[in-house]
Amino acid sequence: MSKIHLIALASLLVVHISGAQDAISIDKKFTKEIERLAKDKKVATAFKYIEQQKEQTTQDHIALTEILAAPFKEDKRGIAFAKLLEEAGVDSLWTDKVGNVIGLKKGTSGESGYVGIDAHLDVVFPEGTDVTVKKVGDTLKAPGIGDDTRALANLISMLKGMNKAGIKTDKDILIVGSVGEEGLGDLRGMKYIFNESGMDIDSWIAIDGGSMGRISNAGLGSKRYKLLVKGKGGHSWGAFGLANPHHALGKAIDVFSKSAWEYTSGDISKTSFNVGRIGGGTSVNSIPFESWMEVDMRAISPKNLDEIEEIFKSSVEKAINEYNSSGVEGEVTYELIKIGDRPSGELSSDIPLVQRSIAATEYFGGTPSLGTGSTNINIPVSKGIPAVCIGRGGSGGGAHSLHEWYVNDESAEESIKLALLITLAQAGLDK
Structure with missing residues (x-):
C-alpha cells in the first residue's frame, strides 16, 4: 500500500x-x-x-x-x-x-x-x-x-x-x-x-x-452517540417523586455542555459538540419511562476527538450518578450507543x-x-x-x-x- x-x-x-x-x-x-x-x-x-x-x-x-x-x-x-x-x-x-x-x-x-x-x-x-x-x-x-x-x-x-x-x-x-x-x-x-x-x-x-x-x-472526524435513559415511568401526580429519565437527561446535557464548552474554548484546534436530537415520553402528564438524545462531536485532530468523547462519557456517568443520589425515588439507568464513528x-x-x-x-x-x-x-x-x-x-x-x-x-x-x-x-x- x-x-x-x-x-x-x-x-x-x-x-x-x-x-x-x-x-x-x-x-x-x-x-x-x-x-x-x-x-x-x-x-x-x-x-x-x-x-x-x-x-x-x-x-x-x-x-x-x-x-x-x-x-x-x-x-x-x-x-x-x-x-x-x-x-x-x-x-x-x-x-x-x-x-x-x-x-x-x-x-x-x-x-x-x-x-x-x-x-x-x-x-x-x-x-x-x-x-x-x-x-x-x-x-x-x-x-x-x-x-x-x-x-x-x-x-x-x-x-x-x-x-x-x-x-x-x-x-x-x-x-x-x-x-x-x-x-x-x-x-x-x-x-x-x-x-x-x-x-x-x-x-x-x-x-x-x-x-x-x-x-x-x-x-x-466525528463521534456520534445515542444516550438512552430509562426509568419505571408513572403518573405525573400519583407517582410524583419517582426518578424521571427526562430530568436525568437534562442534567446530563447540562454537565456535558459545561465541561465540553470549557474544553473547546481552550488552546486547542477547533473541536465541536452538539446535542442534535432529543425525545421520549408519552404525554405531558406522565413521568416517562424512556428519554434519549443524540450527540455529535467533531475534530480534525484525532487526539481532540478522543478527548471530547471521553468528556462526554464521564459527564454522562457523573450526571446520572448525581441525579440518582439527589433524593428521587428509585433510580434511572442509562445506555450509550455509538451511532457514528468517522476517523x-x-x-x-x-x-x-x-x-x-x-x-x-x-x-x-x-x-x-x-x-x-x-x-x-x-x-x-x-x-x-x-x-x-x-x-x-x-x-x-x-x-x-x-x-x-x-x-x-x-x-x-x-x-x-x-x-x-x-x-x-x-x-x-x-x-
Missing part, C-alpha cells in the same frame, strides 16, 4: 496561487506534468467527447436522481448505476456485500495498487420522498439533484470519454458508486473497501461537494495527489482552495492513504433540503475533465 504522503519532497519549486484562503505551494514539476497530459491527443479527444455528450450526461443525471436512494436503501439506484457503467465500458463489474457498485478499468503495467474514484449513491431523504426532477429554465430541481447524484453522472461521462479516446492507464482504476456516505450510513461503503475488502488501494479520489476548485485533503486526519499538501489536484484545477482556470470535510476520504486519509475530495462542478444550492437545485453551467463539463485529468495523472497514461 502506497505511503508516498510520508516522503518529503526534496526540492520544492514554489509558486503561490492567489485567491485561496492560505497561500498554496505547488511544485512546478506537477504543473508541467498536468500540462503535458492535457495536451496528449487521446486526452484532448476525451475532453472533446465529454463536451459533446453534455445532454446525455444531463439525461443520466436526471434518471439517477429520480431513483430514490434513501439511507441504507441504495440498491435500486446501484442497479441503475451498474447498468450505466456496463454500457459505458468496464473490464469487470461487481457489487460488493455492502452495496458498493465497482467497475474495474484494467491497467497495462500489472503494477499493484488501485487508483479509486467514487461518488456516493445515497441521499439524506427517507423513503417516500418525491424526487421527480422539475425543470425551471436551465435549473433542475429535486431532492438529491446535486448531492451527490450529479457526481455519479460525471463518472459515467468520464468513463465514456476514456473509452471513446482509447485511453489506457498503467495502473488499474476502480470507478465506484459507494454506499453509506450520508448521516448514519457512517461511511460504511468506504469502511468496507478499506478495512474488509482486501483490495490494495494506492490512492482515492472522491467527487462530492460543489464548485470546481475546492479540494479536501483533510477529513473532519479524522490530514494529508500534507506536498503529496503528489494533492499537488496534481491543485495543478489540474489551475489548468482549468479554477482557484484551488484546500480544506476539510466529512466525506468518503475520511477513511483513507485516517490510514495515511493519499486521497482528495473534489467538487462536481456546476452551480447549485439547497443541499439536504427538498428545494435542492442544480444548473449545468460551463464549469460542469470542466469538472468532469478535471476528475479525468487527476485520475490519469495518478494512474499514469499508458503510451
Whole structure:
C-alpha cells in the first residue's frame, strides 16, 4: 500500500496561487506534468467527447436522481448505476456485500495498487420522498439533484470519454458508486473497501461537494452517540417523586455542555459538540419511562476527538450518578450507543495527489482552495492513504433540503475533465 504522503519532497519549486484562503505551494514539476497530459491527443479527444455528450450526461443525471436512494436503501439506484457503467465500458463489474457498485478499468503495467474514484449513491431523504426532477429554465430541481447524484453522472461521462479516446492507464482504476456516505450510513461503503475488502488501494479520489476548485485533503472526524435513559415511568401526580429519565437527561446535557464548552474554548484546534436530537415520553402528564438524545462531536485532530468523547462519557456517568443520589425515588439507568464513528486526519499538501489536484484545477482556470470535510476520504486519509475530495462542478444550492437545485453551467463539463485529468495523472497514461 502506497505511503508516498510520508516522503518529503526534496526540492520544492514554489509558486503561490492567489485567491485561496492560505497561500498554496505547488511544485512546478506537477504543473508541467498536468500540462503535458492535457495536451496528449487521446486526452484532448476525451475532453472533446465529454463536451459533446453534455445532454446525455444531463439525461443520466436526471434518471439517477429520480431513483430514490434513501439511507441504507441504495440498491435500486446501484442497479441503475451498474447498468450505466456496463454500457459505458468496464473490464469487470461487481457489487460488493455492502452495496458498493465497482467497475474495474484494467491497467497495462500489472503494477499493484488501485487508483479509486467514487461518488456516493445515497441521499439524506427517507423513503417516500418525491424526487421527480422539475425543470425551471436551465435549473433542475429535486431532492438529491446535486448531492451527490450529479457526481455519479460525471463518472459515467468520464468513463465514456476514456473509452471513446482509447485511453489506457498503467495502473488499474476502480470507478465506484459507494454506499453509506450520508448521516448514519457512517461511511460504511468506504469502511468496507478499506478495512474488509482486501483490495490494495494506492490512492482515492472522491467527487462530492460543489464548485470546481475546492479540494479536501483533510477529513473532519466525528463521534456520534445515542444516550438512552430509562426509568419505571408513572403518573405525573400519583407517582410524583419517582426518578424521571427526562430530568436525568437534562442534567446530563447540562454537565456535558459545561465541561465540553470549557474544553473547546481552550488552546486547542477547533473541536465541536452538539446535542442534535432529543425525545421520549408519552404525554405531558406522565413521568416517562424512556428519554434519549443524540450527540455529535467533531475534530480534525484525532487526539481532540478522543478527548471530547471521553468528556462526554464521564459527564454522562457523573450526571446520572448525581441525579440518582439527589433524593428521587428509585433510580434511572442509562445506555450509550455509538451511532457514528468517522476517523479524522490530514494529508500534507506536498503529496503528489494533492499537488496534481491543485495543478489540474489551475489548468482549468479554477482557484484551488484546500480544506476539510466529512466525506468518503475520511477513511483513507485516517490510514495515511493519499486521497482528495473534489467538487462536481456546476452551480447549485439547497443541499439536504427538498428545494435542492442544480444548473449545468460551463464549469460542469470542466469538472468532469478535471476528475479525468487527476485520475490519469495518478494512474499514469499508458503510451
